[in-house]
Amino acid sequence: MQKDYVQRFIFEGKPIRGEIIRLEKSFSIITQQRDYPSFVLKFLGETLVSNVMLSTTLKYEGQTTMQMRQEGPLEMLVAKCNNQLHIRGLAKWNDNASFEELKNTLNNGQLVITVQPDNQVDVYQSIVKISHQPVAQVMEHYFSQSEQLKTRIWLAVNHQYAVGLLIQQVAQTDNKEDENNAFWDEIVMLTNTITENELISLDDLTLLRRLYHEYDLRMFETKPAEFRCTCNMTKMEGAILVMGQDEAYNILKQHKKLSVKCEYCNNEYTFSEAEVRAVFANH
Ligand SMILES: [Zn+2]
Numbered sequence: 001m002q003k004d005y006v007q008r009f010i011f012e013g014k015p016i017r018g019e020i021i022r023l024e025k026s027f028s029i030i031t032q033q034r035d036y037p038s039f040v041l042k043f044l045g046e047t048l049v050s051n052v053m054l055s056t057t058l059k060y061e062g063q064t065t066m067q068m069r070q071e072g073p074l075e076m077l078v079a080k081c082n083n084q085l086h087i088r089g090l091a092k093w094n095d096n097a098s099f100e101e102l103k104n105t106l107n108n109g110q111l112v113i114t115v116q117p118d119n120q121v122d123v124y125q126s127i128v129k130i131s132h133q134p135v136a137q138v139m140e141h142y143f144s145q146s147e148q149l150k151t152r153i154w155l156a157v158n159h160q161y162a163v164g165l166l167i168q169q170v171a172q173t174d175n176k177e178d179e180n181n182a183f184w185d186e187i188v189m190l191t192n193t194i195t196e197n198e199l200i201s202l203d204d205l206t207l208l209r210r211l212y213h214e215y216d217l218r219m220f221e222t223k224p225a226e227f228r229c230t231c232n233m234t235k236m237e238g239a240i241l242v243m244g245q246d247e248a249y250n251i252l253k254q255h256k257k258l259s260v261k262c263e264y265c266n267n268e269y270t271f272s273e274a275e276v277r278a279v280f281a282n283h
Helices: 025-031 037-054 099-107 137-145 177-191 198-200 204-212 233-243 245-255 275-282
Strands: 005-013 016-023 063-071 075-080 086-093 110-117 124-129 151-157 160-170 215-221 257-261 270-272
Touching: 005 037, 005 204, 016 025, 016 037, 016 177, 016 204, 025 037, 025 086, 037 063, 037 086, 037 099, 037 110, 037 137, 037 151, 037 160, 063 198, 110 137, 124 137, 137 151, 151 177, 151 198, 160 177, 160 198, 177 198, 177 204, 198 204, 204 215, 233 245, 233 257, 233 270, 233 275, 245 257, 245 275, 257 275, 270 275
Parallel strands: none
Antiparallel strands: 005 016, 005 215, 016 160, 063 075, 063 110, 075 086, 110 124, 151 160, 257 270
């Protein structure tokens, strides 16, 4: 059975679409890279799922990035996904920070959302304030602003799974605005009865029946998601350039080689002294 995917559905004859996103294997590959405290793991999982939701709205080939920006012990949190649903992400934090301190750093944080179409220099960037809001609410706000469509999101993360459910009102072609809005309110009310535990543990069909058994739904084929890193030798050469000659040669003096680790997948790239010299000579 497919474990990492997006399951789309619609309400027959009604202007609402939905998506269930489940990340299991990809989420475990990401979370195994570091010993994440539960709060950071939850936040990372929620951001990864939200970013997949964002990528499914792309109408062209490209990549979406969600990155935290704030000052505090949560030093970095980034999630990336492209329209083929290749995902990766990581977080870094100050080990000495308490749970409360980590959590409080989000109070004044910002979420920077970048959409980068392939083969294009231009990027589209939005900055959303986090201030005390859960990630789901931050994303609802983003979607309603950027797409001008009513959107609600439910997220659930534990050590094994990161799951999300999205419903969105689609552009209405009929003249039944009042009726459509009443239906939207009804669906939101029904979906609000879901618990995080149910979102994680119920299979899609059971979940959708449990929420919307009175209505006709059409489910589409699932689209698989997977962890995939885009690191390569050239990108690691870039990291050596950022490190600078002094530090690079210092490490070579001690270790006779220079190893650079990709932070997303922990793959290690090793350069000989001659290779490092060539990197600096070529730039
Ligand atoms: Zn990598």
